[in-house]
Amino acid sequence: MKSIPKQAQVVIIGGGVIGCSVAYHLTKLGWTDVVLLERKELTCGTTWHAAGLVGQLRATKNMTKLAQYTSELYATLEDETGQATGFKQNGSISVAPDAGRFEELKRGASMAKCFGLEVEVISPREAREMYPLLNIDDLEGAVFLPKDGQTNPIDVTQALAKGAKMGGAKIFENVRVCGIETKSAGTSGARRVSGVEIEHTGGSETKIISAEIVVNCAGLWGHQVGKMAGVNVPLHAAEHFYIVTEDIGLPSNLPVLRDPSSWIYAKEDAGKMLVGCFEPKSKPRPLDSIPEDFSFGQFAEDWDHFEPAMLNAMHRIPKLEDAGIHTFFNGPESFTPDDRYILGEAPELSNFYVAAGLNSIGIQSAGGAGKVLSEWIVNGHPPLDLWDVDIRRFHSFQGNSQYLKERIEETLGLLYAMHWPFRQSETSRGVRKSVLHDRLEKAGACFGEMSGWERANWFAPEGKAARYEYSYARQNWFEASASEHRAAREKVALFDMSSFAKxxxxxxxxxxxxxxxxxxxxxxxxxxxxxxxxxxxxxxxxx
Structure with a gap:
């Protein structure tokens, strides 16, 4: 058995897809003194049960670039390493049952073209030609992305791990990190990471590995590992559900299907069909309810919770009504307060980096996220604008367990909810209020949230409700906001600056x-x- 070194340039905590991706990409940049530690076995936390979808279109240009890179990487990884990945590009179809959703899909398609992605806006009839099982009776339209793909999560992680080891990295399984070592970084009171304390799983003897850099890729346990270092990593587990049917003879080239208005996705899986959901109200799962030795594990079935999504799936894909269920899966995924993953150097501790909280898109994000974080580590700064996912965007209150539990009930479902302009979070509100809050509320303020602050976004006229009515057209606050602008320009306005940093x-x-x-x-x-x-x-x- 390989002996664990006493020191390393980089120690990576966690052997899921993102940890193995960081190790792989560091070696590609010439850093070979890299040690990856996994508490049990590679992929055993949440990676192993991922659906394996590899979409490319994200909310911003840079996030889309990272997803595109992931797809390109997975397409070549098997040739490079000799490890099969199961990656294939059958494309994906997203369908819309109403005008609002179709508007959103068409806007996404327009953005995809600007980002250089192949995309087609198609009719319901064309969607059924590509996906013969589809019920199109109530559809307005659809969007097809021909280069979207799918992969085997365990195999692609093993390929990244093999590539990392080929580049010189060392990977150790059944080694648990139980502490983070730090030292002074100067006279200002700042701290710098200096190593990790480890023990073999099931053992009691601990040892220290000295390290210049430590990377928290602990996934489900990322929040806990952050606490060891005095670093806020605001993520929380939620239960994620899918079923796998018996073999129903599905062709291997069937595209991935997404029906976000029905909360569901479906993909072909060796002749079977995997159907999962992102329901509007999720089931958060406290970490202390997950066994310490959790490995390749799952939770109890909850048909009552999954049934509405399954009924939606049977409406969209009627063949499911006659299909037998081979597997009902319920397992953990980690989510963040804003549905965006966590990347970068922790503001509380120098040389302590984080890549965690992948929000059920870890497989499609891992390649790009691992690449840019490795470049960040090597060069000392991010290679492009990554503020969407930068760990520094979070505040200390967002690590509160009650705040996270309430917010994660909402954020899982936001993956498939309508992404309305100016949409406001509905959970974990009222964390910070101005001393003028009650008077602003009395004046008809409609509040939005900014960094936990309840900020008056606009004021409803007398007799009107101070409530957003979301739309892709001009929204209900337009005239109210216009009157405020006119008052500021032509008369006088009072600004409450409580929510702004000073x-x-x-x-x-x-x-x-x-x-x-x-x-x-x-x-x-x-x-x-x-x-x-x-x-x-x-x-x-x-x-």
Whole structure:
């Protein structure tokens, strides 16, 4: 058996798909002193039971670029490593049963074209030609992405692990991290990671591996590992459900089907059909309810919870009514407060990086996320704008277990909910309120959430409800907002700045320092305000 080294340049905690991807990509950048530690066996946490969907279109250009890279990587990984991945590109079809959803799909298709993705807006009849099992009686239209794919999660992770080992990385299973070592990073009180404390699973003797860099890829246990380091990693487990039918003779080239309005996705799986859901109200699962030795595990069946989604699936794919059920699966996935994963260097601890909270899109995200995080580690800064997923976007209150439990009830379902412009979260609200909150509310304020603050977004006229009516057309707040703009321009307006960050810069060199940090000239006469961006150490803008 390989002996565990006493020191390493990089220690990666977690042997799921993202941990193995980080190890693989670090070796591609020439870093070979890399150690990956897995508490049980590779993929045994949440990776092994993933549906294996590899979509490419995400909400922003950079997130789409990362998903595209993942697809390109999986297409070549078997040739590189000799390890089969099961990757194939049958495409995907997303269907819309109403005008609102079809509008969303068409907007997504337009964005996909701008990002260089192949995409087709198709009629219900064309959708059925591609997917003969489809009930199109109530469909408005559909979108087809021909390069979307699917893969075997265990196999693709093993391929990444093999590629990492071919590049010099060392992987150890049945080794549990039980502590994070830190040291002073200077006179300011800042701390730097210096290693990890480990024990063999089932053992009691611990040892220290010294490390320059530690990467938390612990998935379901990412929040717990973060706590060991004094780092806030706001993620929470939720139960995720799918069924696999008996063999019903499905062709191997059948596209993945998504019907987000029915909460469901379906994919061909060796002649069977896998049907999963992202229901509007999920079942959060506290970590302390998951056994310490959880490995390739699952939870009890809950047909009452899954039944509405299954009925939706049978409506969309009538063949399911006669199909036998081979497997009912219920297992954990980790979700974040805003449905975006967590990436980057922790603000609380230098050289401690995080890649976790993949929100059920870990397989399609792992390649790109592993690549950019590795470049971030090697170069000391992200290679592109990653603020969508940067760990620094979170606040300390978002690590609160009750906050996370309430929010995760909502966020799982948001993967397939309508993505309306200006949509506001409905759960875990009221965390921070201005001292003027009651008066703003009395004046008809409709509140949105920003960094936990209840912020007055607009004021409803007398007799109207202070409530968003979402639409892709002009929304109900437009005239109310216009009247506020006119008041600010032509009369007077009072702004509540409670939710905005404020910095006091004092001292002899305050102006000199600010002129270096700011993009605009701040050497102005007292009493004058300057609107400006703050720049990072490379002169760039990050948010």
């Amino acid at each position: 910095f006091m810069v004092q001292g002899r060199d305050a102006e000199k320092v600010l002129n270096r940090i700011c993009a605009n000239e701040v050497a102005v006469v007292p009493g004058k305000a300057v609107y400006t961006s703050w720049l990072n150490e490379r002169g760039g803008i990050e948010s």
